[in-house]
Amino acid sequence: MSKLIDFVITSIKVSLTGSKKYYAWLASLLIMVLFGAFSYYYQLKYGLIITDIRDQVSWGSYIANFTFLVGVAAAAVMIVLPAYIYNYKEFKHITIFGELLAVGALTMCLSFVLIDLGRIDRMLHILPFTGTPNWPQSMLTWDVIVLNGYLFLNLLIPGYLLYKAYVREPPRKWIKIFILISIPWAISIHTVTAFLYGGLAARPFWNTAVMAPRFLASAFTAGPALMIIILQIVRRYTCIGKPGCKLVVTDRALFTLAHIALISMLVNLFFLGSEIYTVGYAATSHLAPLKYLFFGLEHNGVHYGKLQPYMWAAITMEIIAAILLLFPKTRKNFTTLNIACIFAFLGIWTEKGMGLIIPGFIPTPIGEIWEYYPTLMEIMITLAVWALGFLVYTLLLKVAIAIEAEEVVHPSAKDKEMPEAH
Amino acid sequence: MVDESRRDFLKKAAAGATAAVIPFANVRIPVIDVTLEEFFQKHYKEMSDDDKKRVIERLKKEYKEKYGIDAEIKTTPPKEGVVWGYALNIQKCIGCRRCVYACMRENNQSRASPKDPTKSEIQWIRVLEIEKFKIHPGEEGKDFRTRFGEIIAGVNLEENEHYYNPEHVPEEDKFYVPIQCQQCERPPCVKVCPTKATWKEPDGIIVVDYNWCIGCRFCLAACPYWARRFNWSDPYLPKEEINPKMHYLGNRIRMRGVVEKCTFCIQRTREGRYPACVEACPVGARKFGNLLDPESDVRKVLEKKRVFRLKEELGTQPKFFYFMD
Ligand code: SF4
Ligand code: SF4
Numbered sequence: 205m206s207k208l209i210d211f212v213i214t215s216i217k218v219s220l221t222g223s224k225k226y227y228a229w230l231a232s233l234l235i236m237v238l239f240g241a242f243s244y245y246y247q248l249k250y251g252l253i254i255t256d257i258r259d260q261v262s263w264g265s266y267i268a269n270f271t272f273l274v275g276v277a278a279a280a281v282m283i284v285l286p287a288y289i290y291n292y293k294e295f296k297h298i299t300i301f302g303e304l305l306a307v308g309a310l311t312m313c314l315s316f317v318l319i320d321l322g323r324i325d326r327m328l329h330i331l332p333f334t335g336t337p338n339w340p341q342s343m344l345t346w347d348v349i350v351l352n353g354y355l356f357l358n359l360l361i362p363g364y365l366l367y368k369a370y371v372r373e374p375p376r377k378w379i380k381i382f383i384l385i386s387i388p389w390a391i392s393i394h395t396v397t398a399f400l401y402g403g404l405a406a407r408p409f410w411n412t413a414v415m416a417p418r419f420l421a422s423a424f425t426a427g428p429a430l431m432i433i434i435l436q437i438v439r440r441y442t443c444i445g446k447p448g449c450k451l452v453v454t455d456r457a458l459f460t461l462a463h464i465a466l467i468s469m470l471v472n473l474f475f476l477g478s479e480i481y482t483v484g485y486a487a488t489s490h491l492a493p494l495k496y497l498f499f500g501l502e503h504n505g506v507h508y509g510k511l512q513p514y515m516w517a518a519i520t521m522e523i524i525a526a527i528l529l530l531f532p533k534t535r536k537n538f539t540t541l542n543i544a545c546i547f548a549f550l551g552i553w554t555e556k557g558m559g560l561i562i563p564g565f566i567p568t569p570i571g572e573i574w575e576y577y578p579t580l581m582e583i584m585i586t587l588a589v590w591a592l593g594f595l596v597y598t599l600l601l602k603v604a605i606a607i608e609a610e611e612v613v614h615p616s617a618k619d620k621e622m623p624e625a626h
Numbered sequence: 627m628v629d630e631s632r633r634d635f636l637k638k639a640a641a642g643a644t645a646a647v648i649p650f651a652n653v654r655i656p657v658i659d660v661t662l663e664e665f666f667q668k669h670y671k672e673m674s675d676d677d678k679k680r681v682i683e684r685l686k687k688e689y690k691e692k693y694g695i696d697a698e699i700k701t702t703p704p705k706e707g708v709v710w711g712y713a714l715n716i717q718k719c720i721g722c723r724r725c726v727y728a729c730m731r732e733n734n735q736s737r738a739s740p741k742d743p744t745k746s747e748i749q750w751i752r753v754l755e756i757e758k759f760k761i762h763p764g765e766e767g768k769d770f771r772t773r774f775g776e777i778i779a780g781v782n783l784e785e786n787e788h789y790y791n792p793e794h795v796p797e798e799d800k801f802y803v804p805i806q807c808q809q810c811e812r813p814p815c816v817k818v819c820p821t822k823a824t825w826k827e828p829d830g831i832i833v834v835d836y837n838w839c840i841g842c843r844f845c846l847a848a849c850p851y852w853a854r855r856f857n858w859s860d861p862y863l864p865k866e867e868i869n870p871k872m873h874y875l876g877n878r879i880r881m882r883g884v885v886e887k888c889t890f891c892i893q894r895t896r897e898g899r900y901p902a903c904v905e906a907c908p909v910g911a912r913k914f915g916n917l918l919d920p921e922s923d924v925r926k927v928l929e930k931k932r933v934f935r936l937k938e939e940l941g942t943q944p945k946f947f948y949f950m951d
Contacts, residue, residue: 245657248657248658249657249659250744250859250860250882251744251857251858251859251860251882251883252841252856252858252859252882252883253744253746253858253859253882254744257858258856258858259846259852259854259855259856262843262846262847262856263843263847320842320843321840321841321842321883322839322840322841322842322843322856322857322882322883322884322885323839323840323841323883323884324658324840325655325658325660325665326821326838326839326840326841327840329669329821329823329838329840330820330821330840335669335821336669336672336821336822336838337820337821337822338819338820338821338822341817341818342817342818342819342820342844343818344818344820344842344844345820348820400844401847403818404814404818404847404848405814405850405940405941406814406847406848406849406850406940407847489783489784492784504787564847565847567784568852569783569849569850569851569852569937570752570754570783570786570788570805570851570852571754571782571783571784571785571786571788572788572852
């Protein structure tokens with residue numbers, strides 16, 4: 205027990221000490237969070253009226269970002285699975301980065317959902333004992349279960365492994381069970397999130413069976429793409445890979461991630477194409493949202509098409525990313541690889557964030573067209589949640605790296621070797 | 627006798643106990659502006675009669691302080707053997723929107739404030755103006771899809787005007803389709819609600835417990851008839867315009883962050899009156915009654931007229947019928 209307390213205290217200490225650059229990074233994130241908190245105060249006080257979400261388009265930036273980030277969280281599985289199931293050595297060192305990224309992403313997901321609530325003071329109504337969850341009918345109750353379960357798993361697994369490394373003991377077998385559970389669990393979080401939308405017959409744009417597969421494919425593109433960028437940054441600014449450091453992030457690991465991103469991107473584009481074909485060829489009334497997305501809608505002489513440019517940009521970026529990832533030459537060149545990753549990330553963020561949520565509401569089920577565009581306060585709150593996620597991720601990473609690189613160790617285990625299993 | 631006083635005693639003790647659970651019941655949590663008592667309030671269906679009484683007393687006091695009115699808030703339960711239905715004659719409807727405004731007054735919907743732009747109007751009934759028909763024979767070979775141009779007619783939920791505003795209604799080439807909550811027998815809004823804050827009453831009405839709703843707006847996304855409205859801010863209601871005759875599940879004044887919708891005027895219909903929109907319609911296009919009673923207005927319409935329902939294919943089974951003479 206005293207070892208565990210020592211572990212927690214050391215972790216906090218480690219996460220809060222660093223170079224000047226580190227502090228500057230933390231401070232800038234914190235400032236963004238504060239700006240958002242300030243805006244959120246107004247939202248609490250005056251209601252969601254401070255956003256541009258209205259009866260016609262009843263979900264906006266918050267839910268769009270939530271949807272995208274569930275994908276990022278789920279994508280951790282793409283590192284965990286090769287590492288633990290196929291024993292892929294290159295990924296062994298980086299699994300923890302993936303799992304902790306999931307924690308950061310889930311922090312954002314849960315914050316976005318809570319912030320989107322009209323009555324956050326009543327959030328306990330969704331839980332058993334304190335409330336009346338509509339389980340198993342409502343997909344949102346399922347989402348609460350799977351998201352919190354996944355958060356628990358991704359805190360437990362790296363937390364436990366880090367603790368064991370800290371005291372230089374081999375991890376017990378039981379943790380393996382949780383690791384195995386976490387794999388299908390990751391799939392479940394994004395499936396349930398897709399089902400939130402896919403189950404609504406009122407919204408033809410979402411009411412399609414390809415929703416969950418498409419969600420997973422795009423998640424497994426955006427997640428690894430983000431991972432590639434983050435790993436390079438971490439490799440540059442920490443001890444990783446420097447002489448005398450026990451931790452390495454190999455180029456091969458990055459290229460394997462790029463490969464995963466490539467295949468997922470191709471599958472994603474295929475699903476998107478299938479969707480566009482089915483809706484477009486049949487050309488029923490279901491076509492309207494898609495038409496709105498790409499070409500805008502004409503209604504009583506007015507043209508509505510605020511999302512148009514973003515959507516074209518997104519598709520263009522996705523295709524460029526796919527091409528850059530496709531050829532080994534550009535995939536294995538860090539400049540082009542990074543362009544591909546950034547494009548893939550931004551493309552998917554647009555396509556399955558705003559590009560998925562907003563057109564679901566346009567036109568309304570009884571034919572009104574009303575365009576949504578986030579307000580400044582809404583954008584500040586959204587940015588703040590992103591900043592919060594990165595803040596959490598940064599702090600966790602700091603600890604993980606210090607322990608894995610054997611910079612800190614429990615006093616009683618100073619002379620022990622790091623056990624094999626780590 | 628003994629038994630009765632004992633029951634009485636237990637009741638009082640129970641009431642005392644619940645009151646004791648909430649010390650400082652009147653303390654207000656700042657910013658979200660909610661008293662502790664409100665915070666710990668139960669789901670309507672889980673409340674005892676005493677709980678209901680206390681809540682209603684509190685609401686009355688609140689309305690008095692906030693709006694300066696003396697409200698009467700009922701919790702009249704549904705009657706046995708009654709399932710409400712509605713029928714609307716789209717041939718008669720002239721699109722005057724009297725029902726829309728009667729509904730607003732009856733049901734205490736938020737008004738637009740002349741001073742505060744964050745307070746907007748909420749309307750539960752939306753009247754669509756639809757062109758009787760549109761026929762544009764195309765030039766052959768020009769349009770690769772249809773080749774024959776464009777022919778639009780019938781109740782078209784995509785090609786219509788929501789904000790029509792001519793000098794006089796009805797217009798020659800138009801017809802009108804009012805849409806409000808269709809009181810679906812299989813309501814998707816109820817299915818998706820994560821907290822059971824919205825449900826179907828035994829008389830077929832879909833209601834919302836405004837004090838239980840968390841404002842996630844899943845039901846707004848799930849309703850195929852765009853019948854639900856959200857309180858994006860606290861409502862604005864001038865004192866003179868408030869209808870003090872309220873029902874807990876109906877037209878009592880709402881708060882920011884919760885969902886509301888048409889309840890077929892539960893506060894009226896459960897007292898044996900017609901919904902306000904039925905009474906307001908100048909041409910008698912609106913019929914209302916008990917679907918289980920063969921003599922009711924709706925049943926007669928169902929028997930004698932050809933009716934249709936909106937989006938029948940979605941399987942929501944609305945209890946709102948449209949018909950023509
Ligand atoms: S019309 Fe909409 S709000 Fe009314 S019961 Fe049906 S789904 Fe629910
Ligand atoms: S907004 Fe309220 S009534 Fe609607 S689904 Fe959410 S909790 Fe239920």
